[in-house]
Amino acid sequence: QSALTQPPSASGSPGQSVTISCTGTSSDVGGYNYVSWYQQHPGKAPSLMIYEVTKRPSGVPDRFSGSKSGNTASLTVSGLQAEDEADYYCSSYAGSNSWVFGGGTRLTVL
């Protein structure tokens, strides 16, 4: 059970779109539609942004969207805003009632 692979950093200017990838294996990301994404501001707890690959909890702006292709899931943030600057983590079900997270991506709004 290895951590999912995310790029350490991503950036974009206000109004632009940024996509963050999350690569796993056929035993986790590729095998189940239980990929979720979390936003974490410095010193704060993570907050759920996307679940079941593409679904948004109520209250999450529709600027945030998720997708998956094969063993790689992606989070896209459209119309970047200053408050989107944070760390983002993906998570996937890994079978046998176990879960794995990614190493995190720091999103910088230029």
Next chain:
Amino acid sequence: QVQLQESGPGLVKPSQTLSLTCTVSGGSISSGGYYWSWIRQHPGKGLEWIGYTSYSGSTYYNPSLKSRVTISVDTSKTQFSLKLSSVTAADTAVYYCARYYDNSGSFDYWGQGTLVTVSS
């Protein structure tokens, strides 16, 4: 609104047992479909799932930690707990409790986290 709050010692000596409690408010800990979870974050690093328990006491653990972890639930106190034995400096981390919701396959509510340092 469901709220979770971690409590416990912030400093633990090497080889001892780390013990934390999470108190749940604003919702029932005894409802089906939820698993009460512990997740940790090493300083400046990513998240690591430790394990979770159902309200009835069914537990599931990260295989890499399974030999040292015990998670238990006390529905009468609306609390669940984490015990991690034989700790080393590598167990220094911020420990979060969180609610896993089966219908969404995600961790939808989190505590604020508590830093536990392992040091003599």
